[in-house]
Amino acid sequence: MNCYMNTISIIIDDQKLETDPGKTILEVCRENGIDILTMCHLKGVLDIGACRLCLVEIEGVNKLLSACTTKVAANMIVRTNTDRIKKYQRITTELFFAERNHVCAVCVANGKCELQDLGYKVGLDHIRYPHLFPQCEVDTSHPWYVMDHNRCIMCTRCVRVCNEVEGAHNWDVMNRGHQVRIISDFNSPWGESETCTSCGKCLHACPTGAIWPKAIVQGQLQKNPGMINELVEKRKMKL
């Protein structure tokens, strides 16, 4: 027994790995170059296990568990790329596309969209579920930014960034089920918000073309979700 080095060993996809306890399966996978699909995960804000894309199989556990919210444990045996998992990734991706109106060809985020990338990754060629085609609002009331609910996948990355990093808590979620929507203040126009600081972190956090700056032309959208974690780290350093 070595009481100084507090590491545990786990097996992911037949690969034996040494790691610190307290990390999530997702963190360990990313550190070791094992690809896990994610959508609601954003480094720098709390994980909530909302999108179910990162599901993994753990030996001895019947259900699939989300890698972003499950901590590693000693001698855990994890599988990330079985047929069962691939099937669910595919279903989840199709449901993302079926729920709102994702028309890449006319979207500002075309070519810069995590949802589009996901579609390519899982080899989406058709969607087996009926499209809901909801009539969603496009909120252009903010002087600099646009919120297009048609493109939103309810990952709530914007909500968490606004609350946890900026501390403004302009965004939240209203209603339930397929009626859920991201809201600003009392479900009022973004431009009338009393809490928004116009910092723009939500648009960098947003994986799709739901939040974007007005000052762009098609195809030139720049999003930098990584800056959220850089910011969090820099704040910790308090230089």
Added chain:
Amino acid sequence: MKSDTAVPVKDMPKTDPRMKLIAAKLKKENFKADALIEILHTAQNAYGYLPKEVLSYITRALHLPPSRVYSTVTFYHFFSLKSKGEHTCLVCTGTACYVKGAQAILNEIERGMGLKAGQVSADNKLGVQVARCIGACGLAPAVVLDDEVQAKVTPGEIIQKINAKIGTL
């Protein structure tokens, strides 16, 4: 956040007894944010719904983000943002009640009162709602009239009872 505009409790309209109720509840809960649901309950019961001004008052009193409060209000079916009417008639359309004829009851109410589920009459006297199983399946078909469960009702009976309530008998 314009927290400096927060209205101290003492400055709220003292004339409205319903506001007084809410102010008292806020005080009792020590203005603690985690008492939000209890305070919303008090407000919902006092007004029958949650008017915008009341929501912003509670929000400021508890120093909560508005979107958080709105999120809570829209999550629970108990809360409503619009008046449900002075009298409410909730028809259960859960499986048991459906089998026992909930649709006929609903049709009769819609026909007799000229109101569809989810609507409130123009004079605000009556609101009609539906719910999926109110947990009284043994009493099916069940209707809740002003918080009172009416067991094994027929379409004719319920129309009579509604009329008695809204005083058109």
